[in-house]
Amino acid sequence: MDRLINLLIFYLGAIVGSFLNVCIYRLPREESIVFPSSHCPHCNTPIKPYDNLPVFSYLILRGRCRACGGKISARYIVVEILTGLSFLFLSIFFAQSFPMFIISLVFVCSLIVVIFIDIEHQIIPDEISLGGTGFGIVASLAYPMLHGTSAWRSSLIYSLGGIAIGAGLFWLIRIVGGKAFKKEAMGLGDVKLMAYIGSVVGPSLTLLTTFFAAFLGSAVGLTLIALKKAQISSRLPFGPFICIGAILAFLWGAQCIAWYLHFCH
Numbered sequence: 001m002d003r004l005i006n007l008l009i010f011y012l013g014a015i016v017g018s019f020l021n022v023c024i025y026r027l028p029r030e031e032s033i034v035f036p037s038s039h040c041p042h043c044n045t046p047i048k049p050y051d052n053l054p055v056f057s058y059l060i061l062r063g064r065c066r067a068c069g070g071k072i073s074a075r076y077i078v079v080e081i082l083t084g085l086s087f088l089f090l091s092i093f094f095a096q097s098f099p100m101f102i103i104s105l106v107f108v109c110s111l112i113v114v115i116f117i118d119i120e121h122q123i124i125p126d127e128i129s130l131g132g133t134g135f136g137i138v139a140s141l142a143y144p145m146l147h148g149t150s151a152w153r154s155s156l157i158y159s160l161g162g163i164a165i166g167a168g169l170f171w172l173i174r175i176v177g178g179k180a181f182k183k184e185a186m187g188l189g190d191v192k193l194m195a196y197i198g199s200v201v202g203p204s205l206t207l208l209t210t211f212f213a214a215f216l217g218s219a220v221g222l223t224l225i226a227l228k229k230a231q232i233s234s235r236l237p238f239g240p241f242i243c244i245g246a247i248l249a250f251l252w253g254a255q256c257i258a259w260y261l262h263f264c265h
């Protein structure tokens with residue numbers, strides 16, 4: 001029985017993942033995410049409902065359009081499976097708290113969209129960063145335990161504090177870095193993304209997110225340089241590292257901080 005429920009949760013996630021794919025394709029192109037229905041990017045043929053089944057259709061059609069045989073990006077099935085696994089993992093991680101499960105789903109799904117759009121287009125849509133900041137404030141008011149408190153006033157202060165620290169810190173890096181390197185050190189999109197993350201995780205986990213993102217970014221950057229896939233002057237989109245850092249901080253940040261304080265006393 002449990003297995004069947006897990007399978008259903010995974011597939012529900014994969015269905016949401018196919019919607020995230022629509023967002024990843026259309027948000028940077030400023031197209032509506034509702035109309036028209038999905039069509040092949042090569043021949044524009046509308047995709048039939050039976051060819052639009054998450055995961056299965058991609059496998060059955062071997063990643064090609066039924067009408068023209070054009071190749072469909074592997075990103076589609078990757079996002080569907082990743083979202084399905086996220087649903088399953090979060091349902092287990094937050095089994096004790098339904099509100100946290102719902103908030104974590106919105107948070108992780110929106111960051112999956114940011115990761116794939118930023119890698120492909122080097123932009124972060126305002127729909128997600130600014131819309132997400134609104135979501136973070138509302139979620140903090142509706143469910144103060146998001147910030148480990150029972151009072152909505154304190155929760156709101158944590159949320160606004162997270163926005164101020166996240167956006168403020170990255171704004172500062174943008175200004176100082178821009179002057180020091182005479183080019184854009186940090187995009188405005190990253191500043192707004194940090195406002196969103198701050199509104200959900202609060203001030204201390206926002207700082208931890210920054211630390212994780214800087215660590216991951218440097219590790220990947222240095223590895224790419226060592227493998228001669230990049231140069232010191234290459235630009236690596238920073239958004240994906242912020243997103244991964246934010247998810248790690250959201251899930252395990254409180255334990256990390258408690259562990260750190262325990263050993264530094």
Ligand SMILES: [Zn+2]
Pocket residue numbers: 040041042043044045065066067068069070
């Ligand atoms: Zn086609």
